[in-house]
Amino acid sequence: MMFTIKFKIILAYTIVFGIMLIIFAAIIYDTTKEASFLKLNTNLKSYSISLRTEIEDELDDRDSLNLKKLSSIHAKGLIGEKFQLFNSNGEALVRDSVLSKIPMPEIKNEAVNSFKYQRQKIDHHKYHILWSKFDADNDSVYMLETATSVKDVFDELDRLFYLFLIIIPSGLIITGVAAYIISKAAFKPIAQMADTAKNISGENLDQRLDLPKAKDEVRAFGETLNEMIGRIDNAFKSQKRFVANASHEIKTPLTVIQTELEILDKKIKDVESKESIKNALSEIESLTRLTNSLLMIAKMDSMQNKLIISKFRIDELLADCAQALNTAALKKNIQINLLIADAIEIQGDKEKLKSVFLNLIDNAIKYSSDNSIISIVLEKISVEKVKINIEDSGRGISSSEIPYIFNRFYRSNEIRAEISGSGLGLAIAKEITELHKGEIKVKSEPGVKTVFSIILPQNLFALR
Ligand SMILES: Nc1ncnc2c1ncn2[C@@H]1O[C@H](COP(=O)(O)OP(=O)(O)O)[C@@H](O)[C@H]1O
Ligand SMILES: [Mg+2]
CATH class of the missing domain: 3.30.450.20 (PAS domain)
Structure with missing residues (x-):
């Protein structure tokens, strides 16, 4: 400094x-x-x-x-x-x-x-x-x-000499103060631009730097930076458009292949062929999940992601999600415990919240070792709020990684090769939770347990 x-x-x-x-x-x-x-x-x-x-x-x-x-x-x-x-x-x-x-x-x-x-x-x-x-x-x-x-x-x-002895230092002090004031004023717009620039990331590239009014070098520099951000924004947009279009195009053939394979499965009696079809179907399922995640992200970016709000029982939704992933859990001999005391109704986008819980439970299964237990706890924490904890006793997340796990496409380096995934699940979960004015938190003791908590307002309309 x-x-x-x-x-x-x-x-x-x-x-x-x-x-x-x-x-x-x-x-x-x-x-x-x-x-x-x-x-x-x-x-x-x-x-x-x-x-x-x-x-x-x-x-x-x-x-x-x-x-x-x-x-x-x-x-x-x-x-x-x-x-x-x-x-x-x-x-x-x-x-x-x-x-x-x-x-x-x-x-x-x-x-x-x-x-x-x-x-x-x-x-x-x-x-x-x-x-x-x-x-x-x-x-x-x-x-x-x-x-x-x-x-x-x-x-x-001598009088002249003493006069200079006073004038010179005071002149220096005055110059120093003046230079300080001038340079502070000159650098203020730069500091302001730097502040705005710090907050511009991939998610808000439509933002621009505030430019100083004076048509000077600083403003010209800011304009150049803004043009650069504009170009990056366009590049990002066309990349996102490509991902959205490609995922959309992939979805239809995937559905067709899935349907055809299911028909084939019914016709074939041979056990070995049936096994192959089952494997193919499971791969198609994970491909469909990835495509859906990409489409979901694309929709969120284009702001089409309006919530379709309805009133529903969240305890039932959680039970459905646990049920849907039970087969996957059983493959690793993992037991899913549902700890739900009461029936709780909330307002929200049921389909989107379902994908949040599926993502979290899916992670809990994926990152746990065989023969373990996953618990899902639902409780009312205040008049207005409900909390859902999803806890596993798997590998856990190191504290250095925690800041990044909600970023799009972030995957832990160690598991990249072993366990398949897109790195989009938590990013989607966070964005949907925040659209519901809720929050998502994580606490992890590596090797002991990991708890993801979601806090949701019960009555979304009351907030709006
Ligand atoms: N329950 C969990 N236990 C340990 N690590 C987890 C857990 N949930 C998420 N993670 C870490 O966070 C990363 C991001 O998760 P996610 O966005 O769902 O992507 P993916 O599951 O496709 O890898 C994972 O790659 C993993 O490293
Ligand atoms: Mg995941």
Whole structure:
């Protein structure tokens, strides 16, 4: 779940945006720093020039300096600016208590009228210093040293830095949240389609995925899937139609063969031939059962399977079913016990319910060993409901198989070769029971016993 596409999109968005923010911040920081220093130096230079002009004036007039006037000169944009003045011998004419802490610049090699910038730390404070060498009209050379603290600039830059420290993480959080919201919205239709798709199976291929309204890639994908489901649906339908038609076509000749064999059986006296006819008839019977099962399934699929409801005694129906399969049971020396206390009338489709019970009893006989007992129990479990249990003590069904036994054509692998069958009996039983608004359940202890239970409402009309 951690590395879903959604998560990757959020991560990618956030990383890309984060990198962009950092680059952007670095550029702003650097540009601001450059611009501030440039401004500082320009101001320092104009300060130096104003000082020098005043100094030249004063030296011209009186050959002496008016210190008071000099220190009253201020530069715009500078705070705490200071200066020192030296003559050509390197003697200080004007001294500053801070600037005197650093060595006097070497002026001999500097060109006259040149400026030289330097950044230096004095008492843990950074200063921008500008040295300017000039000659006054009295032909002597002077060195003017001007300086200003850069603390303000760094304070400003620090403020900018802390601002970015707040802006960048909050920007990242906002991007992450936005990416989450956007990607969640983008993936919502996919999740919805996946939900619907999970419920589409062979039984409800007429269903389609809900498509998002926006005409986007997701919708196009959904449309493609829907078209695919449509094609599968058609393929299933034509396959089912084929099975229905084929079973229908087989039924008539089967009936004819059966009738003819029965006539033949009456005419023939020879014991060996009679035995052959009996075997052939028994095979035809199982073929007829398979054909009927297939037809039943086909009818259910085409929704023609309306119940033909009547009122009848279910205890009698169960006795009939047990009777019908008694011959098969006796062949394995299996005893069928009917445990029915009362006469119970129910409403339902008698023929279809009969095929349910025949299927269940047939299974009980088929999957039991010789000389065992099968019991059929009918009881009223509430005012409205009856329960029929069909219990055998045969091989049983392992718990891993139970989820599949009601699927069409499912047969246990172990018995496939040994015992004949179509795998349709339980599927039909379940569908008919559910058409009656009832339920079918199974409990099995492999090798000990298996109980199929059917719970039916007694009065179907009352439910509708
Ligand atoms: N009473 C039973 N005892 C053991 N296994 C059973 C029983 N009833 C059904 N089964 C298992 O369920 C499968 C499906 O049953 P069914 O749909 O009637 O098909 P079929 O009987 O044609 O194989 C069987 O193949 C068998 O493995
Ligand atoms: Mg069966």
